[in-house]
């Protein structure tokens with residue numbers, strides 16, 4: 001297990017291709033993909049997302065979406081992490097947990113640690129977070145991570161609320 005971040009209750013590690021079943025099961029729950037609108041069709045689909053989207057980010061940018069495990073038993077609870085979006089030249093904060101792990105502060109604990117890692121270890125200048133207006137739990141996570149609202153914008157034809165955190169240690 002290649003652990004990247006450790007918090008009080010969680011470990012964040014890099015995904016591997018072998019995690020396709022975990023990723024598929026996470027996305028099987030329609031409540032989990034209700035606002036992300038990206039259900040997976042089968043394990044091969046999950047493997048394709050890992051190989052083509054998630055894993056390349058680690059090599060290219062030294063960050064990415066990381067698998068989140070609960071200490072001390074190391075149960076997989078979802079993912080959290082940063083993603084560089086080339087078309088917009090920005091680093092995006094994202095998170096997604098299995099439903100039984102919602103409402104325990106794990107999303108915020110993992111997401112906050114990713115923001116701090118991005119700022120302190122990677123010297124990223126600013127991190128963006130986006131959520132559909134109805135995804136109030138996600139918006140709360142962004143706010144609890146210290147991000148501030150910078151307005152609304154259409155992404156892929158859907159209105160999103162956009163949040164931003166600026167690295168206090170990096171001069172703009």
Ligand SMILES: CC(C)(COP(=O)(O)OP(=O)(O)OC[C@H]1O[C@@H](n2cnc3c(N)ncnc32)[C@H](O)[C@@H]1OP(=O)(O)O)[C@@H](O)C(=O)NCCC(=O)NCCS
Nearest residue numbers: 032035095096097102103104105106107108130131137138
């Ligand atoms: C978005 C998502 C990750 C939010 O998860 P969450 O569990 O609601 O978020 P948090 O980790 O902040 O936990 C929330 C609650 O846990 C509670 N909690 C319980 N124990 C806690 C503890 N020890 N520490 C902190 N909070 C705790 C808090 O009261 C908090 O609620 P509050 O903010 O109203 O006070 C989750 O709904 C999800 O996975 N959704 C599907 C995927 C998705 O939509 N992702 C975002 C796309 S933009």
